[in-house]
Amino acid sequence: IEHVDDGQERQRAAEGDPMLAIISDLHSNLEALSVVMERCEKLGVKQYLCLGDVIGYGPDPVAVGKIASETFAVSLMGNHEEALVTGKHRFNPHAAQAIDWTRKEIKAAANGDKLWKWFSQRKPFAVKGQLLMVHGSIYDPVHDYVDEPENPVEAQQMIDTLNKDFSGFDICFAGHNHTPFMATTVGIMVPHDAHNVFRVPKGHKAYVCVGSVGQPRDRDPRLSFATLDGETLTFHRLEYDRETTKRKIRAAGMNEFLAERLDEGI
Numbered sequence: 001i002e003h004v005d006d007g008q009e010r011q012r013a014a015e016g017d018p019m020l021a022i023i024s025d026l027h028s029n030l031e032a033l034s035v036v037m038e039r040c041e042k043l044g045v046k047q048y049l050c051l052g053d054v055i056g057y058g059p060d061p062v063a064v065g066k067i068a069s070e071t072f073a074v075s076l077m078g079n080h081e082e083a084l085v086t087g088k089h090r091f092n093p094h095a096a097q098a099i100d101w102t103r104k105e106i107k108a109a110a111n112g113d114k115l116w117k118w119f120s121q122r123k124p125f126a127v128k129g130q131l132l133m134v135h136g137s138i139y140d141p142v143h144d145y146v147d148e149p150e151n152p153v154e155a156q157q158m159i160d161t162l163n164k165d166f167s168g169f170d171i172c173f174a175g176h177n178h179t180p181f182m183a184t185t186v187g188i189m190v191p192h193d194a195h196n197v198f199r200v201p202k203g204h205k206a207y208v209c210v211g212s213v214g215q216p217r218d219r220d221p222r223l224s225f226a227t228l229d230g231e232t233l234t235f236h237r238l239e240y241d242r243e244t245t246k247r248k249i250r251a252a253g254m255n256e257f258l259a260e261r262l263d264e265g266i
Contacts, residue, residue: 018046022210023225024135024175026050026068027080028058028102029214032223033067035240036213043227049128051175051210052078052135052142055119056095057258058214059248061102062109069118077122078135078176079142085120094255101252130202131228132169136176146174146207148181149188158183162205171206173226179218180211180226180235191235198233208233221265 021040026033040048054068054075055061068075083089083099084106091099106112106119124141126133134141138161149155162185166172182189182198184206189198200206211224218224222237246259 017230019044019227019229021045021048021225021227022051022133022173022208023048023213024051024210025053025078025178025212025214026055026058026064027053027212027214028055028061028064029223029240029245030058030060030063031241031245032213033064035223035238036225037067037071039236039238040227045227047073049073049126049133049173050075051133051173052076052122053080053175054078055084055099055102055106056080057098057254059245059252059254061105062111062115065106065115065119066111069115074126074128074133075122076126076133076135077124077142081119081122082142085116094257098254098258101254127169130170132172134172134174137174138165138172143176145177146183146209147177148179148190148209149183155188158188158207159185162207166205170203171200171208173208173210175210175212177209178212178216179209180224181209182233183207183209193237196235196237199231200233201231211235215262216265219265221263 023036048071050068050072054065080099083091084103089096089099106115109115136142137144137146149158180191184204208226210226213223213225216222216224220237221242222239225236227234227236242262246262249259
C-alpha cells in the first residue's frame with residue numbers, strides 16, 4: 001500500500017481495466033448525486049457500484065432511485081432499502097419518519113411499481129473479481145458497521161480480520177458508516193485533500209470505507225466517494241448545493257435536524 005501522486009493517478013494502473021466509481025449512502029440527495037455523476041463522467045468512469053442506502057433521510061427518493069436503477073451496475077440492499085420494503089427497522093424517530101415518507105413517495109410516483117420492484121430485488125452483497133461489496137461488513141452485510149479502530153487492540157483485531165477472514169477476495173468495499181477510511185494490514189489510512197490517492201497492489205487485503213454521497217458524518221460536509229482504476233484507489237470530496245437539499249427536506253416536512261446536519265457533516 002503506498003501513496004500515489006497526481007501524475008501517477010492520471011496513468012492507467014492496468015490497461016484495459018475500466019475505471020469504477022464506488023459510492024454509498026446516497027440518501028435521496030439528488031444535488032449530491034448529480035455532482036458525483038458529473039465528476040465521474042469527466043474522469044471516464046465506466047461502471048457505478050453502489051453499496052446501498054440509495055434512499056432514506058433525503059427529499060428525492062424517486063429521482064435518485066430512477067438514476068440508480070437505470071445507471072448502476074451494482075446497487076446493494078442497505079438497511080434503509082430493507083426498512084423500505086419490509087417495514088421493519090430499528091431507526092430513530094427522524095429516520096423512521098423519513099422512510100415512511102419515502103415509501104409513500106415511491107408508491108405514489110408514476111413509475112412507482114417498477115421502482116418498488118427494483119428496490120425489493122436488491123441483494124445484500126456482490127462480488128466482482130477480487131472485490132467484495134457490502135453495505136455493512138463481511139460479517140453482516142446489511143447492518144454491521146466497520147468502525148475506524150481507536151486504539152491498538154482494535155487495530156490488531158482489524159488486522160486479524162483481514163488476515164483470517166478475507167478469503168476469496170482482496171478488497172471489501174463498505175458503506176453504512178458514512179466515514180471514508182482504509183484499513184490494511186500495515187495500518188489505517190484516513191484520506192484528506194493532500195493525501196487521497198493510494199496504490200493497492202493485487203493480493204493486498206483492505207477494508208475500504210468510501211463514506212457517504214448524501215449525508216457525510218466525518219464533520220466534513222462535502223460528499224464522499226471513491227474510484228478504482230486498476231490498482232489506483234482515489235477518495236473524492238466535493239461540494240454540492242446543500243441549500244437546495246435542505247430546502248427540499250424542510251418542504252417535505254421531515255425533521256429540521258436532517259437538514260441542519262448536512263452543514264455539520266454529522
